[in-house]
Amino acid sequence: MKIQFLFISLFLWILCIIPGSFSQQLSNAALELTKDKVTYDPSYVSIKYPNGDVPKDRGVCTDVIIRAYRKLGIDLQQEVHEDLKANFSKYPNLKKWGLKKPDTNIDHRRVPNLEVFFERKGQKLAVTQNPSDYKTGDIVTWMIGNKLPHIGIVTHKKSTDGKRNLIVHNVGGGQVLEDCLFSWKIVGHFRYGSNAAI
Numbered sequence: 001m002k003i004q005f006l007f008i009s010l011f012l013w014i015l016c017i018i019p020g021s022f023s024q025q026l027s028n029a030a031l032e033l034t035k036d037k038v039t040y041d042p043s044y045v046s047i048k049y050p051n052g053d054v055p056k057d058r059g060v061c062t063d064v065i066i067r068a069y070r071k072l073g074i075d076l077q078q079e080v081h082e083d084l085k086a087n088f089s090k091y092p093n094l095k096k097w098g099l100k101k102p103d104t105n106i107d108h109r110r111v112p113n114l115e116v117f118f119e120r121k122g123q124k125l126a127v128t129q130n131p132s133d134y135k136t137g138d139i140v141t142w143m144i145g146n147k148l149p150h151i152g153i154v155t156h157k158k159s160t161d162g163k164r165n166l167i168v169h170n171v172g173g174g175q176v177l178e179d180c181l182f183s184w185k186i187v188g189h190f191r192y193g194s195n196a197a198i
Contacts, residue, residue: 064168126189137154145184
């Protein structure tokens with residue numbers, strides 16, 4: 001029984017890291033973003049719909065997620081908008097921002113909305129202090145200083161001590177790769193896309 005469990009665990013771990021897997025592709029897409037010089041800019045910007053984006057040299061933490069998924073053909077602007085439009089009361093728009101209708105310019109660029117979307121349409125995972133629970137391609141959300149929501153993508157790259165996967169995020173210094181998994185209070189852990197079943 002123990003050997004069977006180990007075999008299944010090994011198989012699932014291999015699925016998470018094989019080069020062609022969705023999680024590996026998402027990790028690679030996030031890493032590609034770190035090559036672009038991006039200034040942190042939370043300004044409200046009118047953008048086209050669907051497949052709209054703020055200027056390439058601007059962005060916030062959510063833009064890392066949006067751009068990485070878009071590289072894999074997934075338009076979170078459209079997917080979040082469609083779900084939010086059909087389920088407006090399940091999202092924090094009215095309570096948190098006073099909005100009474102969806103806004104394709106900003107809804108997908110808000111961490112609380114992405115948390116609701118990933119929980120509804122993906123897989124909500126346990127928040128733990130065990131670094132091995134955070135797999136390549138996972139999405140992590142934090143609350144910085146008990147007031148600033150933040151989001152990033154877990155990559156396949158490892159910390160110098162080999163214990164934690166590195167994160168691509170933008171907390172003010174551009175789209176960067178950092179060992180920051182436990183730098184802030186983790187409040188959400190998700191999988192979305194073809195890796196949600198892993």
